[in-house]
Amino acid sequence: MRRLTSAVRLCFVIFSAAIFLYPIIWIISTSFMGAKEFNLRYITGQYGITLIPWRVTFKQYYMLMVENYRFFIFFWNSVLYAFIITAMTVVVAVPAAFVLAKIQFRGRDMLLFLYIIIMMMPFQVTLVPNYIQLRDLGLLNTIWSIILPAAFSSFSVFLLRQYFLSFPDQIIESARLETNSVINILLRIVVPVSKPAIAALMIVTFAECWNLIEQPYIFLANKNLYPLSLVFADLIKELPELTSSAAVIYITPVCIMFFLYKEFIASSLGKMKW
Amino acid sequence: MTLRNLKGKSLIIYFSLMLFITFFSKTLFYHINPKVDVSKPLEKTISVTIELKDEDLSLDADGNLYFDDTVIAEDTDDNDIFCRVTCSKADNIDVSVCTLERKNGSCYIVNSKQISYIEYDNILVELIIGTKKRLFIEEASVIDGKYVYIVYDEVNYFGLKHRVKKIPVKLGISEDRFVEVTDGINPEDLVVTKCDRNIQDGDIVVLSLD
Incomplete structure (x- = not known):
């Protein structure tokens, strides 16, 4: 049996x-x-x-890659967006998450609640306000219309906050004896210890940005700024025989990242307090 | 380098490889594909003539020269016809420009000098009934005496490419190093005049001007 x-x-x-x-x-x-x-x-x-x-x-x-060498414009657009957004996300999310997890201040829970509300909202809900905001700032049809909204992602802050909750308070208290600077504690104590979680966040963010579809489609009019993810729809119509090779090139970095760092992602997510 | 090290650096290797290909793909594209010189066909305006020889011509009792007016289309206006008469007698050749006058189904050649054509041994009448635009291409462009390659643009998502198409042509008269094409190409076509290697129908080419 x-x-x-x-x-x-x-x-x-x-x-x-x-x-x-x-x-x-x-x-x-x-x-x-x-x-x-x-x-x-x-x-x-x-x-x-x-x-x-x-x-x-x-x-x-x-x-x-040779006959249609302009394919690389879109490929490197994707790389540019993914790398800049990932780097900016880390820069923004690490201090924000640390403050929300470890620093007591009035309205912290309310702020966290707002973060969670924004995170739970479907992306399409904020698309129009984002569009209007970017238009008024004169950023539409520039790379910043893709980078800025994605860099300040509430999900990244929430994800890292959950990891920082598991970070022992005693270590931070000990560090406080040496320095009063929160930035010093963050950069010298918390960040080195949290490298796996930050790496996991980077991988998740990179994969998410690599697959951007709606934002470039709405915010960009200049096709030369399109990421590779957006090219496929037109590629299927115009050069269907090249779709498979483009897809292989497209999925390779994300696959490599997953195979290289799958233990990182699993262990970091496992340590998070939910 | 061990396999483990290689695995760890695979992402760097991937992006380095893509960077390498990006830098060299355009150079490779221009190196691999044949480079061609192209030119548009020359448009020349040529007179449409009808030649009338002795057997087509008749003389009346007064020595006036005439021919059957069915030679000229009915709707042709006589005033648009340019008539040149070349008469020869021994070593003497006389060329005169004449007008036409239609009378009773015949077309009379009216000469202002009032020459009597009876005296001449040979008479050649050229009726220039209009003009026509003709296309000429370089003789070197013609393959096997009946084909030419024309370049057409292929536009896709990744931009513009040039391809060649082999098309049959009908050839006319030759002039200098040019040959007339009576059928097969249009005035706006880009005809391949020179190529740095053999090309085939559908090949991608690089224009020398690019």
């Missing part, structure tokens, strides 16, 4: 994994397919879907 249960479980796991992995494997295998075969299979529909191309070729990558 136990054997049967394990077998059923195994089958379920394999089935679930196959469902989740199939599109990714399909994208990777299709990226090595020739443009002609791609058209025959997926545009004209003369042949069925396959995971094994007739001939493995790097032609798609060549076409994407």
Whole structure:
């Protein structure tokens, strides 16, 4: 009976994994397919879907990266947005989270409540006020219209605050004997100890920013400022045979980050007080 | 470098590789693809003429020269026709510009000098009935005597690219190093005149001007 249960479980796991992995494997295998075969299979529909191309070729990558070298404008836009937003998020979220977790002051809970309310709101609710604000500041259609709203993310502050709650108060009290400066305590004691949590926050923020869709679509009119995530819709219409190779290039950094730092993310999230 | 170190640096390797490809992709693009010189076809205005020789011409009793007016289209206005008569007798060649006059289904050549054409051995009449624009391309552009490559723009999400298309053409007269194209290309087409390597239909090319 136990054997049967394990077998059923195994089958379920394999089935679930196959469902989740199939599109990714399909994208990777299709990226090595020739443009002609791609058209025959997926545009004209003369042949069925396959995971094994007739001939493995790097032609798609060549076409994407050499013949359409302007692809890199969008790629580096994505990199720029993701890196700047991640860096700014850390700079903003670390002190804010520390103050909300460890410093007592009047209205702290109210402020936290506001953070949670904003965090719980669907993104689309704040899209229009954000748009009006950015328009009035003259930041629409600039990279700052993407970076600034994302850098002051309430989720990042909340996530780090939960980690800082688990940080022992005794260490901070001991540090207070040496210095009265909160900034010194934060930079010299708290940040070095909280590196895994900050790293986890950076990875989550990077992945989130790498996949930005709505904000650039609404706030940017100049296509040259578009991130790669926004290019796919047009790419499918105009150059469908290059979509797979572009997708592989697109998902690679996030996949590498996940495989490299998955232990970081798991352990940091585990230490957070919920 | 161990595999573990490599794994740790994979993100740096990825972005370095992308940076490298970004810097060299444009150079590679311009290096790999054939570089071509192009030019638009030359438009020349050429006279449309009808040549009438002895057998087409007749002389009346007064020595006036005439021909059957069916040679000229009915709707053609006589005033638009430019008529040049070349007469020769022994070593003497006389060229005169004349007008036309239609009478009873015949078209008479009216010469202001009132020359009697009976005296001449050979008479050649050229009726210039209009002008026509013709396209000329460099002879070097023609492949196998019947094809030319034209460059067309392909615009997609990532910008503009130039591709070549092999099209059949019908050739006319040759003039100097140019040849007339009677059919196949339009005046606004960009015709490949020179290429630094062999090209095929559909190839991406780089214009020398770029």
